[in-house]
Amino acid sequence: xxxxxxxxxxxxxxxxxxxxxxxxxxxxxxxxxxxxxxxxxxxxxxxxxxxxxxxxxxxxxxxxxxxxxxxxxxxxxxxxxxxxxxxxxxxxxxxxxxxxxxxxxxxxxxxxxxxxxxxxxxxxxxxxxxxxxxxxxxxxxxxxxxxxxxxxxxxxxxxxxxxxxxxxxxxxxxxxxxxxxxxxxxxxxxxxxxxxxxxxxxxxxxxxxxxxxxxxxxxxxxxxxxxxxxxxxxxxxxxxxxx
Numbered sequence: 001x002x003x004x005x006x007x008x009x010x011x012x013x014x015x016x017x018x019x020x021x022x023x024x025x026x027x028x029x030x031x032x033x034x035x036x037x038x039x040x041x042x043x044x045x046x047x048x049x050x051x052x053x054x055x056x057x058x059x060x061x062x063x064x065x066x067x068x069x070x071x072x073x074x075x076x077x078x079x080x081x082x083x084x085x086x087x088x089x090x091x092x093x094x095x096x097x098x099x100x101x102x103x104x105x106x107x108x109x110x111x112x113x114x115x116x117x118x119x120x121x122x123x124x125x126x127x128x129x130x131x132x133x134x135x136x137x138x139x140x141x142x143x144x145x146x147x148x149x150x151x152x153x154x155x156x157x158x159x160x161x162x163x164x165x166x167x168x169x170x171x172x173x174x175x176x177x178x179x180x181x182x183x184x185x186x187x188x189x190x191x192x193x194x195x196x197x198x199x200x201x202x203x204x205x206x207x208x209x210x211x212x213x214x215x216x217x218x219x220x221x222x223x224x225x226x227x228x229x230x231x232x233x234x235x236x237x238x239x240x241x242x243x
Contacts, residue, residue, distance in 0.1 A: 001029050001108060001240060001241070001242055002215060002240070002241045002243075003022045003024075003029045003031055003215075003238065003239065003240045003241070004022065004215040004216060004219060004238070004239055004241075005020045005021075005022045005031065005033070005191075005219070005236070005237065005238035005239075006219040006220070006222075006223060006236070006237055006238075007019075007020060007234065007235065007236040007237075008223045008226075008227070008231070008234065008235045008236075009234055010195055010226070010227070010231035010232065010233050010234050010235055011227060011230060011231040011232070012230075012231070012232045012233070013232075013233060013234055015043075015044060016044070016234045017035065017036035017037070017043035017044045017046075017047055017234055018033070018034065018035050018036070018047060018193050018195070018234040018235075018236035019033075019034050019036070019044070019047035019048045019050070019051045019236075020032065020033045020034070020051065020191075020236050020238055021051050021054075021055050022238055023055065023059075025058065025059060025062050026062070026064045027064050027109050027110055028062060028064070028107055028108060028109035029106075029107075029108045029109070029240055030055065030058055030062075030105070030106070030107050030108075031105065031106050031108075031191055031238045031240060032050075032051050032054050032055065032103065032104070032105040032106075032191075033103070033104050033105070033121055033191045033192065033193060033236050033238055034046075034047035034048075034050045034051050034101045034102060034103050034104075034121070034168075035047060035101060035102045035119070035120075035121050035193040035194065035195070035234070035236070036048075036050075036099065036100070036101040037099065037100050037101065037102075037167070038090075038096065038098050038099030038100060039099070041095060041096070042090075042095065042096045042097075042098070042099030043099060043101070045089065045093075045096055045099060046086050046089075046090075046096070046099040046100055046101040046168070046169050047101045049082075049085050049086050049089060050082040050083075050085070050086055050101045050103055050168050050169070051082075052085075053078075053081055053082040053085040053086075054078045054079065054081070054082045054103070054105060057077070057078040057081045057082075058074070058075075058078050058107070061074055061077075061078075062074065062107070064109070066111065067111060067112075068111060068112030068113075068114065068180050071107050071109075071111070071112060071113075071114045072114045072178045072180060074107075075105060075107050075114045075116045075178060076116060076176055076178050078105075079103060079105070079116050079118060079168070079174075079176040080173070080174075080176075082103065082168055082169075083118075083168045083169055083173065083174045084172075085169075086099065086100065086101060086168050086169025087169045087170070087171065087172055089169075090169055090170075098170070099169060099170075100167035100168055100169040100170040101119070101167060101168045101169060102117075102118060102119025102120055102121040102164065102167060102168070102193070102194075103116070103117065103118045103119065103121065103168050103176070104116070104117040104118075104119075104121040104122060104123050104135060104191050104192075105117070105191070106123060106181075106189055106191060106240060108183060108189065108240055108242075112180060112181075112182065113180070113181045113182070113183050113189070114178060114179065114180055114181070115134050115135065115178070115179045115181050115189075116176045116177065116178045116179075117135040117136070117138075117176060117177050118138065118166055118167060118168050118174055118175075118176045118177075119137075119138050119139075119164045119166060119167050119168070120137040120138060120139045120142070120164050120194045120197075121135075121191070121192065121193045121194060122134075122135050122137070122191070122192055122194075122197060123135045123179075123181075123189065123190065123191050124189070124190040124192070124202070124205065124206075125181060125183075125187060125188075125189060125190075126187065126188040126189075126190060126206055126209050126210065127184070127186070127187045127188075128186070129206070129210055130206065131202050131203070131205060131206035131209075133202065134179050134181055135177065135179070136177055137164075138164055138165045138166035138167075139161070139163060139164045139165060140160045140161075140163040140164070140165060141155040141158045141160060141161050141163075142155070143165070144158070153201075156197070156198050156201075157198070161194075161198060162194075183242050184242065185242055185243065186242060186243055187242045188209055188218075188239060188240065188241050188242065188243075189239070189240040189242075190205070190209060190237065190238070190239055190240075191237070191238040191239075191240075192205075192222075192235075192236065192237045192238070193233070193234060193235065193236045193237075194233065195226060195231065195232075195233035195234045195235035195236065196222060196225075196226050196235050196236075196237060198232065198233065199225065199226040199229040199230060199231060199232075199235075200222070200225050200226060200229065204225060205222065205225075208221040208222050208225050209221075209222070209239065215239045215241050218239055219237050219238075219239055222235075222237045223235050223237065
């Protein structure tokens, strides 16, 4: 199981508030992607602190013999610890007041894979030339799509597309969604920030990943795709390849 990540500031931002980490911990591959908010400094601090805390807790507690349910509980615990770290920093540092971040993560191993998310950064499963979204956006536009007020295509350009309804660090506690994802040989798991989602459809994302001859080429293709369509935000992509 190979994993690789890339991030790009995009075409309209002056700073990159996205942070990601990819690491092999024993038999498991761990990846986490965060998209910060709260001003240039606050957003970058929030995303970096969330990634650092999440990974630190996993390194300390992850065991190779864990069941999928135990992985689910551990990943959710690490998300909660990341939330506490960001929230406490926002209280202690006046310049960071109100900062927060999204988070999407994956812990993938032979016993199973668990994906967690808070906010609108996403995880996709790419299998057999098709793409399935694993995560559920915690956002205003997702609520509008589910109520039938707008279409999924309209959501990508909606003026409120950046408003999220759940985040890390903005409150003392938060809830994350956790998903068990059975992976098979040949599957690919993609984690990304909304900087990719607002510039590319799911089908375009799938095509870019499937036509890449390597993880490096697939990720470069995704960032090039976002830039070709304006890249108004930072773009971060992580690919876990089960080939």
